[in-house]
Amino acid sequence: MTSETHKDFGRIGIWSGALHPSRTDDAGRAAIAEALAELDELGYGTLWLGSSPSPEDAAEIVTATRRITVATGILSIWNHDAAQVAARIAALDPADRERFVLGLGVSHGPLVPRYAKPYSAMVAYLDELDAAAEPVGSGRRVLAALGPRMLKLAAERALGAHPYLVTAEHTAEARTALGSGALLAPELTVVLGTDLDLARTTARGVLSRYLQLPNYTDNLLRLGFTEDDFGGGGSARLLDALFALGDAGRVKERAGEYFAAGADHVALQVYTAGDDGSALPRAAWRELAEAFGDEL
Template identity: 60%
Template sequence: MNTKNSTDFGTIGVWSGALRTSNPEHGDRIGDAAAELESLGYGTVWIGGSPSVAEARPLLDATTRLKVATGILSIWDHSTEEVAAGRADLERGYPGRFVLGLGASHSALAERYERPYSTMKEYLTGLDEAPEPVPASGRVLAALGPKMLKLSGDRAAGAHPYLVTAEHTAQAREILGRGPLLAPELKVVLDPDLTAARAKARAYLGFYMKLPNYTKNLERLGFGGADFEGGGSDRLVDAVFGLGDADAIARKVGEFLSAGADHVAVQVVTEKTGTDLPLAQWRELAGVLPMTGV
């Protein structure tokens, strides 16, 4: 495990699309949830669902130490000028607590999608040259393949891979070396009934099996064919999810940390992932995961 950045982000974070402030279902509950996550010892909250920079503000305002990161902001949806100005404003109000997570998204989700690697390099240059630049230390990249991983180490603080395995984490650490942050996301289903847990996992995973960026990365790890059918084979589901009771999930998180992750962003999957604030699960996991806060 690399320790250079782990104390900056905490060892364990939460990844949740439900924490987007544009989510109309929760209102003030989002700030309350962020405050509780901070008190439980989570170090960073990653706002899922392609958030804007502005959506971090209510979470930062409701907390005192917690880092808040976009997980991830799509480079196709926001100009570098807008992003750099928004980030600078947050830095003035909450110094050192906002992290700009950037990603190239997917061809099925971004209308202007093309040349993702080259476009990301150009986007980073735009952030470098903005009137209020975003320093490399204040941004991370959603990186899967070797080229984007190397870029995340060269021109950002590190990488935030999504939908990966412990094996991928070990490979990513080798590419990044000892310095840059490696903060993979890990989906978990907190349910001791493994049959039921896998069913919940498949219901969520099926969407991602339609996105080539993910399936190509999984193919590099030896998956393919039947692994991508029906929401995912047992082998695939067991590799990309933590399943079972809290202790089983803690062991899976430990695999990622042992493989070289500095920080694991845990995404609790339920029947209402994306809108649900799974407070009970976050509380239970906080009791068994290696919480270090920030």
């Protein structure tokens, strides 16, 4: 991969699980449209559509924006037929298609009844994308990769990797596994606010659901955390390693740790202290855009 390709992503992106037009009513669609227009203007490089987006939602979002790169973060390979995904991407206007990146993941065993041999399933899915009537080639896709095998596959068969719920230390290990050329775009969850006790409470509410998923806990154990760190929604050291907690200046410092570890791009998933994640945190997005400034 080239540095020119990486520039399409920018340095800082926004990861959001709330931008699903198909899951809301007319008022919700209007709110999403307003948020998209603002994100397009704020200067973020990439908008990551979280919480298992559908191809239709992704197509609607990329069509509704004009500048920002749009990526799925992450589309589950178990939920969507590869040929149909490729056909939906091919139906996009060519200019919109150039701004779209297909992020793919194997999800989690507890969430997928037919979950089996995830690595082999991903290889087969990539083969199907390559064989589609209108292929989605390696230059337009990224993989949700945590472990060494999937990271190696991300370097060989995609632009690179989009790891979720990872530390800066994992980012350094991922960079070694990927090599110097592949894209490395980790997600970093932000809880913005000056009340650190409230921020930690909010972060534990976010983290607790992920601590039920073995792919994440196994990865954290590989990084040196213990089962004791998983109790009560996460120990203080686990929260501090996985989240950016504090004001915009602290968020900028934490993102810098991931860049120093080898990230090309950091995708910020933003909460405000006390928020349950259901709202679009537009004020926080504005505050962070101002703090990062030209570094976006």
